[in-house]
Amino acid sequence: MSVTTAKQPNWFSRLAHPGQFLNWSRYLIWPLAILTAIAFALGLWFAFYNSPEDYQMGDMVRVMYIHVPNAWLSMLVYGVMAVAALGTLVWRHPLADVAAKAAAPLGAVFTALCLYTGALWGRPTWGTFWEWDGRMTSELVLLLIYLGIIALWRAFDDQLKAGRIIAIVTLVGALNIPIIHYSVDWWNTLHQPASVFTATGPKMPPSILTPLFVMLIAFTLLFALLQIVRMRTEILSRRAETMTRQAALQGDAK
Amino acid sequence: MIGEGAHFEFIAWAYAGAGLVTLALVAYVVWDARRVKAKLAALDKAGIRRRSAGSSS
Numbered sequence: 370m371s372v373t374t375a376k377q378p379n380w381f382s383r384l385a386h387p388g389q390f391l392n393w394s395r396y397l398i399w400p401l402a403i404l405t406a407i408a409f410a411l412g413l414w415f416a417f418y419n420s421p422e423d424y425q426m427g428d429m430v431r432v433m434y435i436h437v438p439n440a441w442l443s444m445l446v447y448g449v450m451a452v453a454a455l456g457t458l459v460w461r462h463p464l465a466d467v468a469a470k471a472a473a474p475l476g477a478v479f480t481a482l483c484l485y486t487g488a489l490w491g492r493p494t495w496g497t498f499w500e501w502d503g504r505m506t507s508e509l510v511l512l513l514i515y516l517g518i519i520a521l522w523r524a525f526d527d528q529l530k531a532g533r534i535i536a537i538v539t540l541v542g543a544l545n546i547p548i549i550h551y552s553v554d555w556w557n558t559l560h561q562p563a564s565v566f567t568a569t570g571p572k573m574p575p576s577i578l579t580p581l582f583v584m585l586i587a588f589t590l591l592f593a594l595l596q597i598v599r600m601r602t603e604i605l606s607r608r609a610e611t612m613t614r615q616a617a618l619q620g621d622a623k
Numbered sequence: 624m625i626g627e628g629a630h631f632e633f634i635a636w637a638y639a640g641a642g643l644v645t646l647a648l649v650a651y652v653v654w655d656a657r658r659v660k661a662k663l664a665a666l667d668k669a670g671i672r673r674r675s676a677g678s679s680s
Contacts (some may be wrong), residue, residue, distance in 0.1 A: 389637070428630065428631070428634060429630050429633065429634065431634050431638075432633065432634055432637045435637060435638065435641045436637075439641070446674070447625045474649070478644060478645075478648050481644070482640075482641050482644055482645070485640055485641070485644075486640075486641055487653075489637040489652075490633070490637070490642075492633060493630040493633055505663060534675055571626055591645070591649075592635045595648070595649065595652050598652050598653070598656055599652055599655075599656075601656065602652075602655055602656045602659050605659045605660065606659045606662075607660060608663065609666060610664045611661050611673065612666050612672070612673055613671070613672050613674075615665065616666070616669075616671040
């Protein structure tokens with residue numbers, strides 16, 4: 370009778386192994402894609418056909434259904450990158466820098482969309498596309514941080530070394546997230562105070578809150594889907610690079 | 624239901640822009656995934672395999 374004495378890796382370590390990740394994540398892609406499509410169809414139906422005009426903004430309230438989800442994702446994606454940065458620096462997790470690299474362009478696009486839809490919402494509501502106030506400026510700074518991180522990933526050939534350096538940059542940049550969130554409380558800004566994610570709960574009627582939450586779910590599912598696909602692509606891309614290097618070394622040896 | 628009242632063009636630009644950019648992002652992610660898979664397939668076809676190919680997928 371044999372007794373196994375070697376310590377077995379826990380379920381999290383097994384799931385997080387890049388090879389294992391490729392195995393189990395493939396089963397998530399189509400269900401997530403279908404759920405995302407359903408959530409968007411439902412959200413757009415609510416946004417255009419089943420939500421009332423706002424008593425002050427009129428139909429412009431419908432821009433909120435795409436602006437707020439993108440604003441939420443601009444911060445959520447950075448939060449994911451900050452956790453991944455900790456994973457790289459503290460736990461040396463093999464998927465952490467893969468997750469961080471995969472998320473950066475997604476975060477940049479969501480932040481750009483937040484600024485774009487915010488500007489279009491601002492013109493008829495405030496009379497201007499842009500104002501250098503706390504919320505808008507800190508969101509623009511977030512976009513610049515995303516672009517800087519993407520540029521840094523491209524600047525290094527050694528992706529493991531890049532991962533550690535970018536993890537530090539990401540954690541420093543994370544200081545901007547509470548600034549974005551609390552900017553409307555700390556400074557007297559043109560932007561309205563928080564009305565969805567507040568300590569006392571949302572300050573909106575259910576007829577407006579329902580489409581907003583459906584669109585929030587739709588955009589969050591889209592992020593989850595794209596993040597998984599991009600992580601898989603990054604793992605395979607690193608494999609291809611390693612194989613090319615191995616082939617080159619073997620060629621040199623002969 | 625939405626009407627073609629005041630500021631309709633701002634709503635239309637917001638949704639059209641966000642829709643186009645989101646679709647472009649999805650297309651880019653799919654294209655990039657296919658590009659890398661094709662690269663791996665080409666390496667495999669050339670007889671180049673990972674040293675650890677037998678131990679994991």
